[in-house]
Amino acid sequence: MSKINHIINTPLPKSQDFDSLKAEGLAYIQQYGGKDWTNLNASDPGVTILEQVCYALTELGYCNDFSIADILTDENGKIDFESQFYLPENILTTAPVTIEDYRKYLIDGIEGVGNAVIVPHYNGGYKNYKVYLQLSETIQTNLNDKTYCISAHQYLNKCRNLCELFDEPQLLTPKTYLLSGTIEIKNGKDVQEVITTLQHLIREYIFPDVAPIGYNQLVNEGVETDTILNGPLLQRGWIPTAILGDKKDSLKAFEISALLNKISAVETVSNITFTAEGETYSQIQCKTEEILTIAINESVNNGSLQFYCKGRKVNLNTIQTPEKLHLPDDNILMGASVEKQTELPKGRYRDINSYYSIQNTFPDIYKIGPNALDNDSDSFKVAQSRQLKGYLTLFDQVIANQFSQLANVGNLFSFKNSLSGIPSQREEYYAVQDAQEKANPAYPVPYNCFSPTYYYQALYDVPHIKPLLKNNNVFDFDNAGSSQREKEVKSWQAYKNDPYNSYIWGLMQLMENEDVNLQRRNSLLDHLLARHGESPELMDAYIDGTVISGNSIKDKVIIKSLYLQNYSLLSYNRYKSYNTVAANKVSGIIPKEVPADFEEQILKGYSKDFIFNSNALDWAEKLSSRDFINYTGIELKINLLFGLKLLYRDFIANTKDEKSATNRLAFWLIKQRKGLIFLEMPLLLKELRFNIVISQNPESGSHYKTKEEVGFATVTTVENYETTIHQNHDNLSLQLDGNAIDLEAVSIDNADAKNFKSLGNSSYYFSVYTSGGTAVYNTERYANLILLFLPGFIPVLNGNDFKSRLTLFLENTLPLQCAHSTCLLDTEKLTDLIEQFSNYHNALLFNNKNLKSTKQSAENLFRFINNLNPLGDGW
Template sequence: MKEINYIIDQPLPITQNFNSLKEEGLAHIQKVSGNEWTNLNPSDPGVTILDQLCYALTELGYCNDFPIQDILTNSDDKLILKDQFYLPEEILTTSPLTAKDYIKYIVDEVSEVDNVVLVPIQSTLSYIKGVYMLYLSIDPKVDDPTSITTICNTVFYRLNKRRNIGELFLIPLPLKKTTYILNGKLEISNEVALSKILSLIESQINNYIFPKVIRENDDQLLLDGKSTDAIYNGPELRNGWISDANLGKKKDYITSQNLITIIGSVEGVINIQDLQINGVKSGDFVTSATYELLSFDLSSLEIIYTNVKNNSLTTSYESLSKIDTSFANLINKGSKLPKGKFRDINSYYSIQNTFPEIYAVGENAINSNASDFQIAQSRQLKGYLTLFDQVLANQFSQLANIPQLFSFKNGITGTPSELKNFYVSKTPYEKEHLAYPAPYLSFSPTYFYQSLYTIPNIKPLLKNNDAFNFSLEARAKSVAEEISWNKFKNDPYNSYIRGLQNLIEDETINLNRRNEMLDHLLARHGESPLLINTVIEGSVYTGNSAKDKIIIKSLYLQNLGLLSYNRFKGYNYLGAKKIEEIKLALPLNIEQLLIDVASVRFYLESEKDSTIPKNEKFENDFIFNTNKVDQIEKIRKQDFINYAALELQLNILLSLKTPYINYLENVLNNLEEKKCTFCENTLQQTEKCQDCKNQLEQIQQCLWFLKERKGLVCIENCLLYPFDHTIVITPSIEKGPYYKLKDSLCYAETLALYTFLENANAITIDTNSDSGEIVLTIDTITYELLSTTQTTSINWKQTATIASDYFFGMNFENSPENSECIETITLLFPDYIPYFNTDYFKNRLDTFLENTLPIEVSYSYRFVNQETLNSFIPAYTDWYNNLIYNNSAYKKTTDTATALFNIINNIPKI
């Protein structure tokens, strides 16, 4: 909004209209005082006071009308955005969901990929949401097989970085170019331009068959009238936005007439005659499979030259090149932000400074010769006026703190100006290490206020103002009074500031107001406050229900940008960090155990934020430190590699850390004097008592859940259960014979073997004439095979060059038995923690999952006892780490996946 710098002759709003405010004030005086106050002329002191108040109110009204960008601009003239607003590209975009989203994402991420064909592979397995195969149109300049393989592997990694829950990707393949020769007569303008004309024809034919994705400038789209919702619908793109219309679609049916039209449209082409596609029976059209890309050889065309000159050829060729070239100089992505200016609204100028001197309330109103009576009169009036000053100053402070009032983060003090003043005179070391005094702290205030130390001669009116009137040094009276006054102002425990805090802040009102504001912020960002309130009802952080709701909603809003963008994303099993094994060694060092449990409360992963000392507390004189919680619970992009978004959401909304911590502390508190409560032996002798041993095992299991899995285990069953696509191998695509592996494979193992075949040095298939056993040998590793029949859906790929006598591909198999009973995801919790195994917790969990997960994603959750966890955790750790770190070499499933599969199947479903 453009600021107006001139006066417009129009009525002022009442908040800025002095005369209107005064008329309302006089009307109120007459209504209340009746016949007691008869002189309402300017000469009356009461009217003078009313004049000063009305004048001050016009200033407040003027500040209230400041543009919102000015109110949100801080002292360095920068707009306050962090924890206030999400930019369009942060909150409207989303990690890829649709096929078009994935195509945009891959083209944007991998510069060598011009376009993509994404093929969904139908799966009858209930626990697989979708299996996809990608075929890549790679830049023709990249023709080295090694480089092409690298590009395919890079795309595969990028896909799994953005893989959604229950979705699977096969390793992408380059589109196989199928070339046909064109015969016919091509008449062009002159011989000199032949190479350019042929190059242009080839480029336009290729662009017609499968066009390169076109990028656009998002700022230009906004100028062209495109809606923000449309522009930012899909994944965030770094190299220019891609609309659905600019994706292009591969054509698998090309007629000779199509080619004639394309060639005839090229500048410099005069005529094309007798065009035929060589090697095709009809000569009129060609078709291609999904994994093929049609291409045409122009070398057999008969070229005829004419004397016609055409100077527009170069321009046309350059124009086409510009269309095919990515935007190289895109301006900064994102909407332009409004520019505001700092207004210093919080600074308050007392009304006592504007009174006539005769009222003796200003800076120089009372001199040293004034009588005690005059001083008493002055102070009496100042005490009366200071009440108005305090109300007005607080209103200015409330307006100045609008950014805090509607911030995602909870405030820590109702008087931010005192916080600022506290650190002004401090050294750099003190500013970094000196904690803000507790008396100024409050939990998420919604009313703001400020001190009135700048009011002239205010000191005598403040209670206990002489508290520092003592010294061991000889000083002049004026110097001693000045030092005493400064100490009083800087004392956070002085009676004035503490009394002001008690008067302004009502915790019950603050908590209700803050909850309502956070509900408003949730709704503004498309989140249902009703759903959030239902889910978090019962989640514990402080033990105070109202405070817990505020903390959790605040944390959710602070992390909503990432949680919203990655809402349905699964974890990246190719890049997640390694899970540490559970420590069950006994006897256990109880001193170290106590330290471990204490450290859990401040995050468990010290490398997460090295600036948070492990021995710091969440409370400061019983004021909950929300800033520390914000640091601890902050979600980072790396977390979405290690965890599914669902796990991170549940961790915040259900406050999963607290039940573990409470349980651990309860168990440790029962161990009196470091002795087992059952056997009275010391904990160093736990082998003698099974109950004692069980307690310590539960402690270690809880620590593992907290440190490694955010309080729960979430298993995507498509990564664990048998996969319904088997690799088929043959020495001849046309003739066979065809073989498949005897053992069923899980998805990860299928991909691992697929990669292994790509890079094999030697492959042989031998049949034992006596037993009939068929054995596949890849380098030095052997696998049993079974004969199978060829399936038309197989897309064959040749093995590594050195072993190029064999081909392999994916074959669709029938679903395993009872696959319809397998859910997409399985959640597991320890059953011995009372908080989890309750109907109340289950209902909240169901409510969240049913309203959050896509309809095609099914789930189950199970509560696991201690004995089962002793076998489950090692099996899960082995399987999880093997999935990440051993995916480049095939490993049979009789160990990790099968072991974990059997354990889970023996845990009852809820």
């Protein structure tokens, strides 16, 4: 198809069609002008004015037709993607959630892992994953098996989701069978090639090795973008779910025959079977933790796979087997090419904001252009000219503002709140400021307002505009003995440079109505939230009551803007827990007094001003990837949406006692834990050991306990499965789901009967104790439980409004399998909790000799929680 190299006469859009705009204007004149305006010919001055306005509107229409990339491109030829868009690879991806996600994550992140099997199982009610690794066929490293497993375990912990735990990975155990049968090949010299190819094909058929692929390669293959980016953000490319494959735990002989028939060097195949330990099989199987491995003439002398060429047996003893088999090129999986990311659009800078006044294009007879008035013009003609210019300047201002509105579409739909409705003048003002002036701006900050949604510009370039502007002569003074012309030039320049001159100040007051701006900005942010899959109604419900500025609608705008700025990380890590391997140590020492610079430490120097400082708060609340190593995504959302930094800062400032216990605890919470202590019970339970105690008469009878301590999974089995007591003389055993656990007599004085429950249909009762002796009543309620601890001494947190909003947030944000409970603590209990939590947290991460053991720290924290009874009766 040849390119079009000529002009096609197609109708212009109405916004660019001069004749259409003029005709519509004349129709309005006839409709509303009545009999007063009869001359509608080109000679009429009114028609001339209409024509000039129409020409200006066609330029505006032309600019409106620019591509969005052009409109957003700045004078440096760049688009500010960071503030306006999230790249597809950052917004469509998510931290691993599904089993397929975790498999991709391991294959990409642990060099040498070709594929993986991940099996979920429930350990005492919470989800554990068993992980089995397959090393790549082409691996050439010297690492031992244990090294791969440890590396994979640490890597998985980086992306562990809430209430989910990983067992340490294991390598798949080979279950080997020898291949038997007869293969006729076309050329005897091809036998080694056939063996090599067959080994590769069988391995790929049973469980394929997977390698990341380049983005553009996948696009060229017809894979949709949302399919490519469905899953975690990988380091070396992309892995579509379709190529992961499933491990085959069953294999039939005819399947191997089909693979052999794919090899071009093979003529015929017959009598294919599998042998192992002298037995012959037509079908073989393996367990989940095993992988079928097919040996092909592992021992040449004993091998039962026979090769023939033209009816004669090929002597394998004469064929040299290479140390490393080389795979045929046409069977190698493509590796990741360099283009991991999507290609960004590019635009052309259009300078839309620059406006050329309609007064420049009038015929000279109208005396309003740049050279229309002579220096010796009489005052009457000057008055006529200025009267017409005043009339036309209104049109100029409206049209110029429309150009500014279009030029600032990027600011209008930005995640960040704008600083000024007149950014062009603001940039010009600061461009001529020296460092001292920039550091100490005049009061108030020039051109600043909070989050404008209407943009405009000054008309200083309109010919001879100065006499029409209010108070234009305030700088008409000069003590240097300059000429009159020099005085006029300096006066005019000073007026334009004054950010508070009467014209620009009046224009700002006319254009900026804060109530209107806030409503419009809130609607725009709701649109952006919805575009990113967030419900504006739910967001309003969460934040309605969070105080930042004191104006409720402004607070919504501030929080929604902050949320969108951090949305890429918050969305990606929405269900992720903190990293139990790499998180920072928590200081368990509560400061003796709140430091004098507490505001600087909490909010990085942000302080309230009469014009809200959006940039400062944006910086103070900006999240980093490191935050999601130290905290769960839920904690960070709560801190942001409920304004905990400002809330705690204001509480400390209003109390005005740097040594008070409440202030010191509030400061510790916001500095060390983002305002709350967030605890996953499954993670804590994993570190504990338990004893099961049984008795026929808990208060006065004999008691028996398990001889060996058991894990939480065993404890929950007592409550959830058929459980019986087996007695053999004086020995008792507990039959749990088909497994026997031996019991021994134990002395328990004054046992509390309320801690015992009926044991199935038997005459026995049972209770559960931790290894440290803490009695546990209802173990089932621990599973998948998340506890949040907040300071009850801060009035806002004690209010029903905050509690209901937080509950609504947790119910709509936590994974479905997670239960939750929020506890408000007084100073004494919060102090104790901080000590126990810090010891446990640090022992879990570091477990060195300077800290209590993980087990003891977990026991102490569990005992504290158990005594606290956060769930009320039945806990």
